[in-house]
Amino acid sequence: MLERLTELEDKALAELEQAAGQADLKAWKVKYLGRSAELATITAGLRDLSKEERPAVGRRANEVKNALEKAYEAHFESLRAETLDRSLREERLDVTLPGRSVSHGRVHPANQTLRQIYAIWAEMGFQIYLSREVESDEYNFTLLNMPEYHPARDMWDTFHTTEPGVLLRTHTSPGQIHVMRERAPEPIRVILPGMCYRYEQITARSEIQFNQVEGLAVGRHITFADLKGTLNAFARRMFGQEVRTRFRAAHFPFTEPSAEMDIECFICGGEGCQVCKRTGWLEILGCGMVHPIVLHNGGYDPQVFSGFAFGMGTERITMLKYGIEDIRYFWGNDLRFLEQF
């Protein structure tokens, strides 16, 4: 029996040497280490052996099993290493073949800009306040210091509705009155984003609907110097730390003093180009100290409170930033445009 075990061991080891692949190896394992292999049969038959024979055969059977298992492991490892080696040597991909396409979602560029603006203002403590688009004449004009027939109303080309006194807001400024009436006499720091409407021909430069972001700060000690500091901080975040700005006197009925903030044309660096109409400056936003009548209409005593407000058209900013030449692309929603963002 011991000779048989030695024979078996030799035969098995010799056969293992010949095993060339995973399949051979698997078959070998079944043949020599499997449940019905000869070794297993011998081990199972131990109890039939005599008391004298049993320990020696058992020990020897165990030795053979361990030896075979060890040899198997070693051979398995070397085979694996060889396979891996071959695969590293021989397999290759054409890395220039296209990758599997993924459906890639994107936020509309108009909303991307809005989000960027929200984030900057949020860090400066300005929260977002939304108000309606179809507005009353009263909120859009009268309460903003533009009574009926006021010449300043000409500054906005208004879409009126067939309902008397109901119009499409021409700016987000009506939200100033809404938020003030809701919050007075608390101090306020909000931005008021949203779609506005102007009665204009749709051209590469002008649209009938556009997003505006208005801002409003009201408190007991808000100054024009604060307005400058705050808007310059915004401009540096939005257009780069190096951007130069200027404030020039302007007119809006709901602010006084009123100003336009220009930034140095980042396309030509102030040298004058088509985009800045050869002035070197880009008009970015209108701003000013909240007019006392507007503060009063919002429920704040203008002798005690002061505030500043500003408003900017955000598609224009997006256009400048990305060199978009036609504002109609925004609401045209051609995927060939949208997929570039």
Place this chain on the structure above:
Amino acid sequence: MKVPISWLKDFVDIDLPIEELVHRMTLAGLEVEQVRYVGLPLPEGKFEGHTSGHRQVETNITGLAWDPDKIVVGEVLEVMPHPNADRLVLCRLDDGQKEHIVLTGAPNLFPYKGEGPLDKPLKVAYAREGACIYDGHKPGLELMTLKRTKIRGVESNSMACSEKELGISDDHEGIIILDDDAPVGMPLVDYMGDAVFDIAITPNIARNANILGIAREVAALTGAELKEPSYDIAMDGPPIKGRVMLEIRNPDLNPRFVLGLIEGVKVAPSPYWIQRRLRLAGMRPINNIVDATNYAMLEIGEPLHAFDYDVLVKRAGGRPLTIFTRLAEPGERLTTLDEVDRVLDEFTVLVADKAGALSIAGVMGGAESEVNENTTNMLLEGAAWNFINIRRTIAAQKLSSDAAYRFERGVHPAMAERGVRRGLALVARLAGGIIAEGLVDEYPLPPVDPTIEITPNDVERLLGIRLEAEEMADILRRLAFVVEVDGQTLRATTPDHRLDIGQGVVGLADLVEEIARVYGFDRIPETQIADTIPPQYGNPLLEHEERVRDLLVGLGLQEVVTYRMTSPEREARILPPQAPPDDRPYIRLANPIASDRVVMRHSLLASVLEIVERNSRVRERISIFEIGPVYLVGENGGLPEEPLRLVIALSGPRAIPSWQGSDVEPMDFYDLKGLVDALFAGLQLRAVRHEPVEHPTFHPRKCARILLGEQQLGVLGEVHPKVVERYDLPGAPLVAADLDMAAILAIIPESHTVQSVPAFPPVLEDLAVVVDEDVPAGAVENVLWLAGEPLLVGVRLFDLYRGEQVGRGKKSLAYSLVYQASDRTLTDNEVVKIRAKVIKRLESELGAKLRD
């Protein structure tokens, strides 16, 4: 407002370079939109802005510089016929250095042809060889350089120029004939070189819609002295009093009315300098008396109206002449200067005599009493009108004029008298005549010129800068305020040429603005808000909306943003032709911009489908969404609800065909449902369910509504084939969801709790059941969950089979189930029990059979 700098210099000395002046004016609110150089040298490239020391262009610059060596004042000594051409003449011309023969076709020289040496030589603008001027014969502005040439056998190397050739105006009818005082040989640029500012006049600076107003601003900004024109005039004629009566019926609409009379005028063309200034300012010269009134208006801002006095006397029929200002009578008509017969509104104010209306007050005169070339006696009106009423009038009559432009923005009544005096003086200067003694002046309603108290504290409170009281007073005085300083308090009285300063706290803000812009916004420092931080409310609904946007983008959808104006016809396309129409009222535009954008939309789906249609021409696969409002009018009209909707639309293959073999089957209902479910899962709204529903836009058997509890959150489905037909689409199935975003935003939980990750192994097993075809899969799943709780934690349908093996009218549903306890490893026995319970309930509730 076009302002020639030569005219401006009548009232204020300007030492600054033009570019520097433009910079200061622009920063102070007089936005110079363009500078057109008319002779004066253009700045070279860029120049200094005074705040920065940084080289910077400031405004749109255009125009033509006149070379002082090549373009000079010349004089035509004789006009001779051209030997070979009837339509040309030869001029003997002295340019101060020598005589030349100059060829021209200018018709205004023809009357002198063949007269021999002229008694009074004609002064002209002479361009020598090599001069660079505009080509008068070409449309637009095309530069050319004068070269030696021969025209019809006569040599020509120089010319006498037209206004067009020198860039003064587009007039090329004849050559410029200068006034007699022009010094021969002087460079033309020194004689009349100019630059014209085009200044944007915003409503608050309407007082500056005139040369004097701009000059006053320039004086305030530069510290130069303002040279006010004199309003003292020689009145040597018989008194006007007794000859003309005046009656104002509505002082609130006509606070002042002034009349002056000048007799014996001689109508003729104005001198060239008047014509040139009018043209540069954008007005057309007519004759000396009309030009004089226009000139006075441009100069000081008071529109004037000239009547032919003799016509009025004749209309009075021998009785004394009485001028009324009154409201129009019902149905009253007037033929205005533009020869339109107008029916007047009951709010229109008229200037009239006893015979009827003479003019629409402040807007336009009547044809009959207009001055003309035969006028010898002229009655000149200067008045003040209620600006709101002027605006109503011009809106109703769809009529405007240079006068109305000013009156609708408000002209101070004090200007009425100044205007008449300045106008009379100019008429007398240009057209001769004698001014009647005195004026007829009715002034029933003088305005109050506000006096405002202001202190350095007020300025500091609003501007954040500390100025001395005297510095504030100095700025205000430069703007013609009368200021008393009492310690720290200023009492500033508004000058009587402006109406934009309010009373009390408004007036205070007005003065702060004046101080700020003259002081210079650029000199105000930058500070950060030191004031209390307000209560922080956030905007949870918008935050939720942005989360939805992020989730959908993460799911591979492209966001779109569409027009919110549409038409009922466009929106009707989302319904099959036979479906009952949408009869809810719309927000309808009174002044739509286009016939297909006349209402505010009811349906976001309609907007998005238009975008699908548009992109289907360029894209095979479309997966888009939009979040946006619709506009729903309430029962009682008024302001609409603007609820947010969310629309998702899918069309085309699941994936674009690729070299690896992609799933290019068309996207269907289940693609959409998967996206919608992922969205709701992402929003932690896991209890939503889908129920079949019929909706006119969708296939009647391929549409579901989404419910959370009993609340409907929207519908999704395959768009009805008859709806698809109404769009220009390539025929691929189109699936869409139209969700009530407002409702969804309101129920998104602010937070949710998280389950512990199980510490014990789950038990996985498969279960296949056969049910009748009309048992919805959802019902099977529902029973699985109910019967399997609490140990059943996962249910996934992995196979749906219909066919011979299960029999007709049946289907087999195969589920992969996960059992899991949080506190132990499940035993085989426990799993067997649950399985038995699940199978039993499926059998009893749905008639299901276990499939072997």
